[in-house]
Amino acid sequence: MSGKRRNTITQLNSILPVPIELENHADDLSTSHVTDVLVGDYHLIGENASSYVVWTIKVTINDSSYSSIVLYKRYSEIEELRSKLVSVYPRESIPLLPPKNAFSISRITMNETWLEERRRGLQWFLTSVLLNPRYQTEVREFLLS
Structure with missing residues (x-):
């Protein structure tokens, strides 16, 4: 009976698929480029005066819905x-970020209108910067940090 079992294992080994090898494609980002950026929801972290907002940013690479990166960044990181x-690039006109409005009541209370205006401003800035092929070195650092 052990001979019969040995034959079964041999037959099984002959039909098993080749093991999957994982490859590190981190360097492939150098040949890839950002093709879409979406600043989505925000997440309020904390409940008191020291609370802050983290933005969800979805970045699509090479027009592939399967090559998307979701980042969570604070305004200060985008700054x-x-x-x-x-x-x-001191001689180039880098787009402006939406203003901080540090003393705005809307900002202090995290008013929905203020947050939507900020989201739109961040969307415009990140789209302008991340889709610009000139800035790809800095974009890669931003995406991978």
Whole structure:
């Protein structure tokens, strides 16, 4: 009976698929490019005066719905991207971010209208920057950080 079992295992091994090998395609992002950006929902973190907003950003690579990256970024992180672009490309006109309005009552209360205006401003800025092929080095850093 052990001979019969050995034959069954041998037969099974001959029909099993080749094992899957995982490959690291992190370097492939250098040949890829962003083709769509969507600033979606926001998430309010915290409940008191030290609360802040995190934005959901969906980035599509090479027009493929299967090559999407979802990021969660604060306004300050997007502001850092802009600062870097201004320092690397000082002669170019880098789009502006929506204003901070630090003393606005709408901002302090996280008013829905204020949040939607900010979302639209971030959408315009990120679309202008992330889709620009000139900024791809900085875009890759932003996406992978």
